[in-house]
Amino acid sequence: MAQSQSQAQSQAQSQAQSGKSAYKGYVRTKDARVLAAPPSEAGLSGWLYHNIFESMSNFSSPAAAIGSLLMAVFTVLIAWFGISITWSLVDFAFISAVWSDPDGLKREACWTVDQGGQLPSGWHGACWPFVAAKMKFVMYGAYDNDQLWRVNVTGIIGIIALGWTMIETLPYRRLAGIFLLTAYPVLATFLLTGGNFDISYEDLVTVIVVGLALITAGRLSDRGFLGAFLAQISALFGVSGWLLIAYAVVAGLLGADAGLRHIPTNDWGGLLVTLVVAVTGIVAALPLGIVLALGRRSQMPIARILSTIFIEFWRGVPLITVLFMASVMLPLFLPEGVNFDNLLRALVGVMLFSAAYMAEVVRGGLQAIDSGQFEGADAVGLSYWQSMRLIILPQALTHVIPGIVNTFIGLFKDTTLVSIIGLFDLLGAMQAAINDVAWASPVQAHTGYLFIAALFFVFCFGMSRYSIYTENKLSRDRKH
Amino acid sequence: MASEKSIFLSVLNDTRSRSLIIQFLLLAGIVLGFSWIVENTITNLAAQNKSVGFGFLSQTAGFNIQTTLGTWMFDYEVGRSTYLDVYYIGIVNTFVVAFFGVLAATVIGFAFGIMRLSHNFVIRSFATVYVEVLRNIPLLLQMFFWYFAVLSALPDKRGKIEIIPDIIGINITGLYIPSAHPQDGFMATVIALIVAAVLTFFINRWARLRQQATGQIFPAFWVGAGLLVGLPLIVFLVTGRPLTWVIPEFLETGPILRRGYQDGGILVIPEMMAIWLALSLYTAAFIAEIVRAGIQAVNKGQTEASSALGLRRGPILRLVIIPQAMRIIIPPLTSQYLNLTKNSSLAVAIAYPELVSIFAGTALNQVGKEIEMIFMMMSVYLTFSIATAMFMNWFNARAKLVER
Numbered sequence: 080m081a082q083s084q085s086q087a088q089s090q091a092q093s094q095a096q097s098g099k100s101a102y103k104g105y106v107r108t109k110d111a112r113v114l115a116a117p118p119s120e121a122g123l124s125g126w127l128y129h130n131i132f133e134s135m136s137n138f139s140s141p142a143a144a145i146g147s148l149l150m151a152v153f154t155v156l157i158a159w160f161g162i163s164i165t166w167s168l169v170d171f172a173f174i175s176a177v178w179s180d181p182d183g184l185k186r187e188a189c190w191t192v193d194q195g196g197q198l199p200s201g202w203h204g205a206c207w208p209f210v211a212a213k214m215k216f217v218m219y220g221a222y223d224n225d226q227l228w229r230v231n232v233t234g235i236i237g238i239i240a241l242g243w244t245m246i247e248t249l250p251y252r253r254l255a256g257i258f259l260l261t262a263y264p265v266l267a268t269f270l271l272t273g274g275n276f277d278i279s280y281e282d283l284v285t286v287i288v289v290g291l292a293l294i295t296a297g298r299l300s301d302r303g304f305l306g307a308f309l310a311q312i313s314a315l316f317g318v319s320g321w322l323l324i325a326y327a328v329v330a331g332l333l334g335a336d337a338g339l340r341h342i343p344t345n346d347w348g349g350l351l352v353t354l355v356v357a358v359t360g361i362v363a364a365l366p367l368g369i370v371l372a373l374g375r376r377s378q379m380p381i382a383r384i385l386s387t388i389f390i391e392f393w394r395g396v397p398l399i400t401v402l403f404m405a406s407v408m409l410p411l412f413l414p415e416g417v418n419f420d421n422l423l424r425a426l427v428g429v430m431l432f433s434a435a436y437m438a439e440v441v442r443g444g445l446q447a448i449d450s451g452q453f454e455g456a457d458a459v460g461l462s463y464w465q466s467m468r469l470i471i472l473p474q475a476l477t478h479v480i481p482g483i484v485n486t487f488i489g490l491f492k493d494t495t496l497v498s499i500i501g502l503f504d505l506l507g508a509m510q511a512a513i514n515d516v517a518w519a520s521p522v523q524a525h526t527g528y529l530f531i532a533a534l535f536f537v538f539c540f541g542m543s544r545y546s547i548y549t550e551n552k553l554s555r556d557r558k559h
Numbered sequence: 560m561a562s563e564k565s566i567f568l569s570v571l572n573d574t575r576s577r578s579l580i581i582q583f584l585l586l587a588g589i590v591l592g593f594s595w596i597v598e599n600t601i602t603n604l605a606a607q608n609k610s611v612g613f614g615f616l617s618q619t620a621g622f623n624i625q626t627t628l629g630t631w632m633f634d635y636e637v638g639r640s641t642y643l644d645v646y647y648i649g650i651v652n653t654f655v656v657a658f659f660g661v662l663a664a665t666v667i668g669f670a671f672g673i674m675r676l677s678h679n680f681v682i683r684s685f686a687t688v689y690v691e692v693l694r695n696i697p698l699l700l701q702m703f704f705w706y707f708a709v710l711s712a713l714p715d716k717r718g719k720i721e722i723i724p725d726i727i728g729i730n731i732t733g734l735y736i737p738s739a740h741p742q743d744g745f746m747a748t749v750i751a752l753i754v755a756a757v758l759t760f761f762i763n764r765w766a767r768l769r770q771q772a773t774g775q776i777f778p779a780f781w782v783g784a785g786l787l788v789g790l791p792l793i794v795f796l797v798t799g800r801p802l803t804w805v806i807p808e809f810l811e812t813g814p815i816l817r818r819g820y821q822d823g824g825i826l827v828i829p830e831m832m833a834i835w836l837a838l839s840l841y842t843a844a845f846i847a848e849i850v851r852a853g854i855q856a857v858n859k860g861q862t863e864a865s866s867a868l869g870l871r872r873g874p875i876l877r878l879v880i881i882p883q884a885m886r887i888i889i890p891p892l893t894s895q896y897l898n899l900t901k902n903s904s905l906a907v908a909i910a911y912p913e914l915v916s917i918f919a920g921t922a923l924n925q926v927g928k929e930i931e932m933i934f935m936m937m938s939v940y941l942t943f944s945i946a947t948a949m950f951m952n953w954f955n956a957r958a959k960l961v962e963r
Contacts, residue, residue: 129678130678130679130680131679131680131681133678134677134678134679135679150679153682154679154681154682157681157682157685158681158685160685161681161684161685161688378578379578379581379582380582381582381585381586382581382582382585385585385586385589391944391945391948392941394944395940395941395944395945396901396937396940396941396944397901397902397904397905397915397940398901399904399905399907399915400904400915400919400933400936400937400940403915403919403933403936404933404937407923407929407933408929408930408933410603411599411600411603411604411929411930412596412599412600413599414599414602415599415602415603415606488695492695492696492697492698493697494697495697495698495699495700496699496905498699498908499905499907499908506697506699506700506703510703513707524707524708524711525708528700528703528704528707528708531700532696532700532704535695535696535697535700536692536695536696539694539695539696540691540695543694543695
């Protein structure tokens, strides 16, 4: 481009020099000066104009002028309101806050002169020594102090496995995911409770023998050795056999004595309980939710009606009533002698509740799948379960990852409700800490709630960003 | 023998008969499971010497309930009112909170949803921060915050903060507002209001039909608004203002224990205020997102086409964008209303006397009829959910795009 321009220039010059040329119109011989963008379009002033002042600079008619003025007033009010809230929060949390309590004064460390302390009258700031002193209780509850490493190890393994599954550049991601969904829960249960469950190993041997027998029967009947009828239902043998073996392995592990002290769930609390309830709720709800979603879209009327009733029942009642039901009615439903502890009751309630929500999420994914996929799977001769396992569910579940994450965020927040039925989750533990007289001061509640709110915000906001990221990635992948 | 076997196999391999068999097995499993549960329950109840029945509903309840709309409506009195009254009071109080929560959440939510779309950076980012913060903090924590951290800082019983001097005031016992007491001739005003509403309905219809037929526009909105406000007002004034206001009385002198608010007016207890604030601000964040998504989902071409037709910004919003956005907004909005109603059950944590708190809480502890009472409690929420779902289906059917 520049070259051709200079050529044109030299041509024009040579013509001018030769003196023969007639006037051929105006030809620009130099590049036009590049003007800077007007200040209303570029730079800081442009940004300010377009993002703030444009909305209040229309004075073309009386109505527009009034609108512009109102907009200006409104903007100033909102800015003032936002800045004053932010400032008072920063002031409370950082600038005015008491950071340490070197003399071990406890509540007096956060008292003003009027209340008998040293801080100036009218002081209002966070009392961080209170949170520091209660940190262990808010994170672990009454878990034995010398055994906290067990919780930490469980947490670190979980974080590593989860990170491995989520970061796309790492190899063996699928393996990490399978570990997270199968072996990890067993490991976590073992570490957190300490194992040593009352399990009779003689019974387990019987279970294993029966399981192996069933698997063998499945293999044999699959090859037609046991008659045509059994060959039809060979898969049933295999599946139930493997389930029994899995049960025996899990029970055997949980019954093992590795020298860990048994810590009853009544001693658990804080973030530990919050995470246990939320994660168990989601992980256990996923398979049940998938079955329910398939049931609701099934051709079989009875399966459809039963799934729909189940889903709509749990979705129609508040979680708190489900927790009440689990804590009050569940003991009545079970045979005498079977006794669940409080945490397990809450878990059962949360699991059934979130399974219903999960079912609706999965159903959304199933509905998003083109009917050609179902027909294609049928056409290659796959059975119902084969087509679901190999064709439909992998696609449907990838579609609904953002939905699953959103359900998890909701459940994570709702976990706070277990404090109403007497479990000390994050909020419950903090509430108990706030009621501690040794730290009683006017800023105790503010500090405690601020800390918990910040913690929840970081968790939930982070997860929602991840869900948005996945959603964008998926929609990008789907574009051709 | 062989043929029998093959018949059996062909039955098993037939899709229809196989699905029948599977469904039969499923049903049998469910029935067996349920009967197992029922049997266990009967055994357990027998072991605890309990019986099943709703006779307890006519027993008198022996506990205090804070003064609320429910206790006022059912004239609650300890030792005279029954557990059935407690149930009704719980339902009323639940719906009072839900009703006012829905109102506030809708207004705040729409405001913030529109603010998030503003071209003004200050307004837009304020709304974004509001939505992100409020959405990501548990509702129960917000409720605790309002109740234990904000409202507990109000002046004590003998002090007050005056919102409107001598008329509306607030202290730790609650918010005091004047109450309206209709006198004899007030019925006329009510009738006038009904007449105005009916008239407005017919005027609107007539105006719409005329506009469709002739294209002439009749200012139906202003006429209707004038009728709805003016007619009852005129009747009210003509009948001699048959409405008296009782202003809450505040004693500032006299014996110290007797000072503070006396009878008269309406008292809104702080529990109610905390729940109302938490519920409406929390739900508003979700509604704001729904509104934003709904408006953004309307194609930009719609705005451009309306401008090309010569419509101004106001009519474009009112006649083109909002009707289309509402079609997208209303279904998730209804489910947010439903969520709000269900979430009002969290009020049990700060002892606001709603259904879960007084019926499944205090009353259950006294009577011990777990099964009946939890069933009764759940059925209220279920009924409400089903009613909402039915409304949503009706709305979807009505608002669905009419496609050729």
